[in-house]
Amino acid sequence: MIRNELNSEERAVEELVRDSFWNVYRPGCLEHYVLHVMRSSPGFYKELNFVMYLDDVLIGQVVFHKAELKLKDGSTKEIATFGPIAIHNDYKRKKYGMILLAFALNKAKEQGIKALLMEGNYDFYSKLGFERAKDKNILYYGSTVDFLLYKELEEGYLKDCDQANYMTPKVYYVDEKEAEDFDLSFKPMEKKKLDSQIFK
Ligand SMILES: CC(C)(COP(=O)(O)OP(=O)(O)OC[C@H]1O[C@@H](n2cnc3c(N)ncnc32)[C@H](O)[C@@H]1OP(=O)(O)O)[C@@H](O)C(=O)NCCC(=O)NCCS
Structure with a gap:
């Protein structure tokens, strides 16, 4: 079953996000705090x-946020971005x-994104039709990168975006100290440094 998040399950969803992201991209994770902050953006x-x-x-769980491309x-x-998206470890x-x-x-398309x-x-x-933004010559903070992906929900919407610049909405950049303080209210989990992590 997929449905909208209820206010009463916000904490449970943050726990899911924390468990799912923990030690994947960095020792520990920030995404549960990002989600916490994002809901009131x-x-x-x-x-x-x-x-x-x-x-x-x-x-x-998955959430979406408004974003923009600078031509x-x-x-x-106007475009949108999404995440965190998390699946339970099991x-x-x-x-x-x-x-x-x-x-x-599909719902995002219905919302006019x-x-x-x-x-x-x-x-x-x-697997869901995303392509590399560099193939459209869309830049990430002024540079060509492999990890910036795009998907048009309206065909042709990103035509004429040569050298357009994408910057992640500010809401995703949480204060790490604040995130650590927030994390203290969750059950303790060991932070591990792993070779596979992208943020060292
Ligand atoms: C990333 C995530 C949302 C994917 O959901 P999932 O249910 O595990 O993935 P699916 O079973 O739907 O994956 C479908 C296909 O996508 C590809 N895929 C999924 N996760 C992948 C990964 N981590 N690395 C490489 N390919 C992956 C595979 O081809 C997979 O098919 P396969 O298992 O038959 O090889 C989930 O693993 C997750 O919550 N990860 C931790 C949090 C995270 O990284 N979120 C995304 C941040 S951008």
């Missing part, structure tokens, strides 16, 4: 805040992530 799509249940178990002529194009790699995101993308940009793993997101 003006650019947050309340109607695109989804949770996924299998029987009575909360196994997934070469100085004008801006249910990863069973296609629930794909099912949840495919559902959410015309294109999405996000930093992510091509191996997963390409």
Whole structure:
């Protein structure tokens, strides 16, 4: 079952996000705090805040936020981004992530979102039609990168975006000290340094 998050389950969803992201990209993680802060951001799509249940178990979540692309002529194009998206550790790699995101993308289209940009793993997101932004010559803080991905929900919306620049909405950049303080209210978990992490 996929439905909108209820206020009463916010904490449970933050626990899910924390467990799912823990030690994946850095020792510990920040994403549960990002989600906590994002819910009260003006650019947050309340109607695109989804949770996924299998029987009575909360196994997934995804949220969306407004974003923009700065075009070469100085004008801006409205787009959206999404994340955190998390699947419960016991249910990863069973296609629930794909099912949840495919559902959410349809809803995003119904909400009038015309294109999405996000930093992510091509191996997963390409399954749902995401492509590398560098193939459209869309830049990330002025540079060409492999991890910036896009998907048009309205065909052709990102045409004429040559050298457009994407910057992650500020809401994603939480204060790490604040995130650490917030984390203290959760059950203790060991932070580990792993070679696979991208933030050292
Ligand atoms: C990333 C995530 C949402 C994917 O959801 P999932 O249910 O585990 O993935 P799915 O089973 O739907 O994956 C479908 C396909 O995408 C690809 N894929 C998924 N996760 C992948 C990963 N971590 N690395 C490489 N390919 C991946 C695989 O091809 C997979 O098919 P396969 O398992 O048959 O090889 C989930 O693993 C998760 O919560 N990870 C931790 C948090 C996170 O990284 N969130 C995304 C941040 S951008």
